[in-house]
Amino acid sequence: xxxxxxxxxxxxxxxxxxxxxxxxxxxxxxxxxxxxxxxxxxxxxxxxxxxxxxxxxxxxxxxxxxxxxxxxxxxxxxxxxxxxxxxxxxxxxxxxxxxxxxxxxxxxxxxxxxxxxxxxxxxxxxxxxxxxxxxxxxxxxxxxxxx
Amino acid sequence: xxxxxxxxxxxxxxxxxxxxxxxxxxxxxxxxxxxxxxxxxxxxxxxxxxxxxxxxxxxxxxxxxxxxxxxxxxxxxxxxxxxxxxxxxxxxxxxxxxxxxxxxxxxxxxxxxxxxxxxxxxxxxxxxxxxxx
Numbered sequence: 001x002x003x004x005x006x007x008x009x010x011x012x013x014x015x016x017x018x019x020x021x022x023x024x025x026x027x028x029x030x031x032x033x034x035x036x037x038x039x040x041x042x043x044x045x046x047x048x049x050x051x052x053x054x055x056x057x058x059x060x061x062x063x064x065x066x067x068x069x070x071x072x073x074x075x076x077x078x079x080x081x082x083x084x085x086x087x088x089x090x091x092x093x094x095x096x097x098x099x100x101x102x103x104x105x106x107x108x109x110x111x112x113x114x115x116x117x118x119x120x121x122x123x124x125x126x127x128x129x130x131x132x133x134x135x136x137x138x139x140x141x142x143x144x145x146x147x
Numbered sequence: 148x149x150x151x152x153x154x155x156x157x158x159x160x161x162x163x164x165x166x167x168x169x170x171x172x173x174x175x176x177x178x179x180x181x182x183x184x185x186x187x188x189x190x191x192x193x194x195x196x197x198x199x200x201x202x203x204x205x206x207x208x209x210x211x212x213x214x215x216x217x218x219x220x221x222x223x224x225x226x227x228x229x230x231x232x233x234x235x236x237x238x239x240x241x242x243x244x245x246x247x248x249x250x251x252x253x254x255x256x257x258x259x260x261x262x263x264x265x266x267x268x269x270x271x272x273x274x275x276x277x278x279x280x
Binding site: 015026028029033035045051059060067071078082086087089096097098 | 151158163166170172173182188193214215226230
């Protein structure tokens, strides 16, 4: 890129593509650092989602800007679409499995609605059980008195 | 291909390589199976970004189907592992050393031998007698 020549569109698009690639690679790097340094599964999942969605989108935009052809554009859109559909599902399943198998450290959580709700539901179920048992006992006494 | 392009590609490649190595480190250490799943997901994404970078560098379009396949494979892997994730006993997830494996094998062989000695050979079939024709 000489200073004397006028900058044509191709060079500009290439430079933009480079910027997009750089930001995507930075996000991937940040995810790697987060994976190593974060203390538990949920925090690691949080860092892992960065390159999975935004990093991938940035890299593919960079690729599209560099290739500049309509044939591959739809395929790149397809990849982003797949990723947007599948990565929330995968994250949900990993998080749920982690919670159920006790890999979530509750001392690190700021808010834990799920545990609170589950405890409340359990208490409610116990209360219902007790009520049903009491009713059954009363019914039993009534028939016993008659017989 | 100007110097700037080469430098940008080199920096991107270095960042992605370090990210992949860190993800692999977590996949090796990760105390649970799910940590490894997450780490391998990041690794897959890094590989996708790397292939995209290579395609952009050499202006080729024939590797793009690989990206589609990789982005799907990562999903299937993590969902499968999450579906079959189980409560692991403490220390179960770590990679054992050769000595520890040998120790466990020896203990199991010993237990098996004791088990054999206790069983009643008349009713539970001992070693085969005679010859097989």
